[in-house]
Amino acid sequence: MGCREYYITVYEKAINVQARDDKFYVRPALSVSFNVLDxxxxxxxxxxxxxxxxxxxxxxxxxxFTYSPFPGYRGVDKxxxxxxxxxxxxxxxxxxxxHVTDLEPENVFTYQFQTTKIFPLPLIIL
Incomplete structure (x- = not known):
């Protein structure tokens, strides 16, 4: 299998400098405690x-905060x-x-990078 080349167009948007979105998981009928500032x-x-x-x-x-889902609820609350x-x-x-679910979250990896505006960034997926 050969290499494939992909191109992604990146659009500039306003982003928070300080506050970051959060993601938490909890099983139905249980509670989860967390700190959004961490x-x-x-x-x-x-x-x-x-x-x-x-x-x-x-x-x-x-x-x-401590969050408790309503009885019977499954899905994503925010x-x-x-x-x-x-x-x-x-x-x-x-x-x-x-995320209110019976499933355990998979390992999640987040990658952040910066590039010069209007500069192609090739990604090679093997």
């Missing part, structure tokens, strides 16, 4: 959050939070995705 880059303060649509959310302070620097001078909003 993967954020700077020491911002959590100033507000929305509520998920398919479960309850307990805010324990300092970015820590909510957003806003964190700010120095009393809302600079704020960012991120999304928290909560």
């Amino acid at each position: 993967n954020d880059l700077l020491d911002f303060e959590l100033t507000s959050h929305t509520n998920p649509g398919k479960g309850t959310l307990l805010n324990s302070g300092n970015g820590s 909510f957003t939070y806003t964190s700010c620097f120095e009393d809302t001078v600079y704020c960012e909003t991120a999304t928290v995705f909560i």
Whole structure:
């Protein structure tokens, strides 16, 4: 089998500098506790959050939450939070995705890279 060459077009979009989206897993009828600020880059303060649509959310302070899905729910629930620097001078909003499932998550690998704008980046998949 020979090598294949693929090209990806990368579009510029506004991204958060500080706040990063989160992903958590929980089994139905159980709860999961987590801190949404753990993967954020700077020491911002959590100033507000929305509520998920398919479960309850307990805010324990300092970015820590406990989520419990509604009985019988399976799927992906989500909510957003806003964190700010120095009393809302600079704020960012991120999304928290909560996967309610009986399945264990597979090993997930995230790769991040940067390239010059309008520069082809060939990917070779063997």
